[in-house]
Amino acid sequence: MTRHILPQPGLGTYRLKERAVIDSVTSALELGYRHLDSAQMYENEVAVGKAIRHSGIARDELFVTTKIWWDKLEPKPLTAAIEQSLENFGLEQLDLVLIHWPSPKGEVPMADTIAALDAARARGLTRHIGVSNFTIAQIDEALGLPGGENIVTNQIEVHPFLANRKLVEHCQAKGLDVTAYMPLAVGKVMDDPVLKRIADAHDASAAQIALAWIAARDIIVIPSSTKPANQKSNLEAMDIRLGADEIEQIDRLDRGDRQANPSFAPRWDE
Numbered sequence: 001m002t003r004h005i006l007p008q009p010g011l012g013t014y015r016l017k018e019r020a021v022i023d024s025v026t027s028a029l030e031l032g033y034r035h036l037d038s039a040q041m042y043e044n045e046v047a048v049g050k051a052i053r054h055s056g057i058a059r060d061e062l063f064v065t066t067k068i069w070w071d072k073l074e075p076k077p078l079t080a081a082i083e084q085s086l087e088n089f090g091l092e093q094l095d096l097v098l099i100h101w102p103s104p105k106g107e108v109p110m111a112d113t114i115a116a117l118d119a120a121r122a123r124g125l126t127r128h129i130g131v132s133n134f135t136i137a138q139i140d141e142a143l144g145l146p147g148g149e150n151i152v153t154n155q156i157e158v159h160p161f162l163a164n165r166k167l168v169e170h171c172q173a174k175g176l177d178v179t180a181y182m183p184l185a186v187g188k189v190m191d192d193p194v195l196k197r198i199a200d201a202h203d204a205s206a207a208q209i210a211l212a213w214i215a216a217r218d219i220i221v222i223p224s225s226t227k228p229a230n231q232k233s234n235l236e237a238m239d240i241r242l243g244a245d246e247i248e249q250i251d252r253l254d255r256g257d258r259q260a261n262p263s264f265a266p267r268w269d270e
Contacts, residue, residue: 004177004220005128005152006096007063009211009238010035011231012181012224017044020226025051027228031235037155037179037222038089039067039100040081045088053090064089067100067132067155070264073108075116082120094126098155101133104264110138111145118147128152132181135266136170143174155179158219160189160210160250161257167269168219179220182259184210194253198246208237213250216242 011028013021013036021044025036029051038048045066052062066089072081082097097120099113117129131142132155142148154171158164158180171178184207189195195206202209207223207230214221215238223234242250258268 006065006177006179006220007035008215008220009033009234010037010063010065010179010220010222012222013038013044013048014042014181014224016042016224016226018047021047022051022054024224024226024231026055028231029055029057031228031232033231033235034061035063035065035220035222037065037181039069039098040072040085040088041067041069041100045085046090049089049091059091063095064091065096065098066094067098070099070101070103073099073103073113075112075119078113078116079120082125086125093124096128096130096152097121097126098130098132098153099134101262101264102131102135102138102266110141114142114145114147114151118150121147121150130154130176130179132156132179133260133265136167136269138266139167139171139174139176151176153177153179153220155181155222157182157258157260158214158217159183159185159259160192160195160213160253161185161255162259163251163254164269165254168217172218177220178218179222180214181222183214183221183223185257186259188257192253194249198242198249201246202240202242204237204240205233208233208240209242209246209250211237212240212242213247216247
């Protein structure tokens with residue numbers, strides 16, 4: 001296993017707002033999570049910031065990520081958006097800022113976006129920079145641009161029904177962390193008979209097996225949960241060691257079942 005910049009696992013906060021996200025982050029931090037994943041589009045940065053302050057945990061023990069939406073990828077709007085996120089969280093510096101989606105149809109030159117993102121890093125607005133939902137071609141373009149050498153991760157959809165193998169292996173070969181969102185396929189993994197059978201052998205849940213399988217591929221997971229019991233279960237999944245035969249069985253579940261595919265998405269790698 002390589003040494004990751006991003007802590008494993010993280011807590012996803014998609015679709016969580018107000019009291020729900022405050023309670024979720026609070027319980028996760030109490031359980032030992034130190035990696036929090038948010039985004040401007042989630043409209044929960046203020047609430048996540050409140051939970052961080054109320055936790056009493058030292059800032060340098062936490063890893064806070066946010067993502068900037070594709071309508072703010074030109075240099076001035078991008079910089080303003082990062083500054084707004086800092087104000088929302090009540091933080092002086094973020095740990096990671098990601099481009100949430102590549103510019104639809106390449107309308108904003110990637111060189112402009114990456115340069116502005118790296119300039120924000122150089123100013124100390126964020127410690128690290130990265131991208132999300134980038135294809136192999138887009139990753140290669142970004143890494144070849146000035147500032148692109150500082151990209152640390154590509155956050156993409158990965159779960160047993162969408163292994164995303166080519167993209168994952170390409171990113172890892174380039175030295176990037178891969179971060180998996182929707183690692184439980186919005187709950188679909190819970191009903192899969194193969195995952196349930198393997199789970200029984202480990203006295204675990206199907207969700208835990210899915211997370212363990214992703215982690216075994218050296219991928220960071222950021223499952224979302226509002227229930228402390230599930231958060232604890234997700235954390236404990238990192239200690240599950242799957243056998244080679246079990247991994248092969250899960251590998252065969254891949255069917256390209258993508259959950260996040262909006263109209264502005266890039267043309268995905270097959």
